[in-house]
Amino acid sequence: MTELPLVLLHAFPLDSRMWNAVREPLASHLRVITPDQRGLGRSPLPESDREPSLEDAARDVVALLDRLDLDRVVLGGCSMGGYLAMAVLRLAPERVGGLVLIDTKAAPDTPEAAQTRLDVADRVEREGIGNWLAEANLPNLLAASTREKRPELVETVREIIESQPPAGIAWTALALRTRPDSLDLLRDSGVPALVIVGEEDRITPVAAASAIAEVMDGATLVVLPESGHLTPLEDPAGVVEAILSWYSATHEEAK
Secondary structure, three states: OOOOOEEEEOOOOOOHHHHHHHHHHHHOOOOEEOOOOOOOOOOOOOOOOOOOOHHHHHHHHHHHHHHOOOOOEEEEEEOHHHHHHHHHHHHOHHHEEEEEEEOOOOOOOOHHHHHHHHHHHHHHHHHOOOOHHHHHHHHHHOOHHHHHHOHHHHHHHHHHHHOOOHHHHHHHHHHHOOOOOOHHHHHHHOOOEEEEEEOOOOOOOHHHHHHHHHHOOOOEEEEEOOOOOOHHHHOHHHHHHHHHHHHHHHHHHHO
């Protein structure tokens, strides 16, 4: 598995810049690919009459692998990126040689969460992003200690959120609200998995990460202290160490 490239899929409502602090340290050991998802960052939102669905975003990932001539990869994702990794696993399991699931969960949205996403999409379409989207998300995205002690990181996350195209935010919010439960999918996948979670993650807490690790045979669970929902930004060194150690251990087991 050491030969497999690592594709990292970003969280919502961010883009691939959230991987900046981990990309170079990882790239010195393995090939790392960090795309923007459709409608976010620098990726356009394709014109379509279809209802927003993560399955279409998963097709984008598979198309990217085709363009790069990659038969199999380790697929990693943070939060929404994890949901998208599971969608790719459902769509094209033969392309997934391993999973790195960071601050994410297998459960679908509750009715309340689905309604919140609908409200976000409606408000973005009416008002644009302004500063309300960042203000609404920052308290849940970052640990309290991060918000108190690292104002520069808070501003980085704020700037990334506020630079997103409104249409992409609305499309993605609607796509996320209809995703299915993926616990059985992960249980039956048979692929090596690393599960990383911030100890202070309020959106996908340690219990959600543990539920994934428990159903995946041989999965590795890493809990990073003093981190919230965006561990690649809050503790990049911890994330890099966890990924490289897991790659190395999985390679040894495969021998």
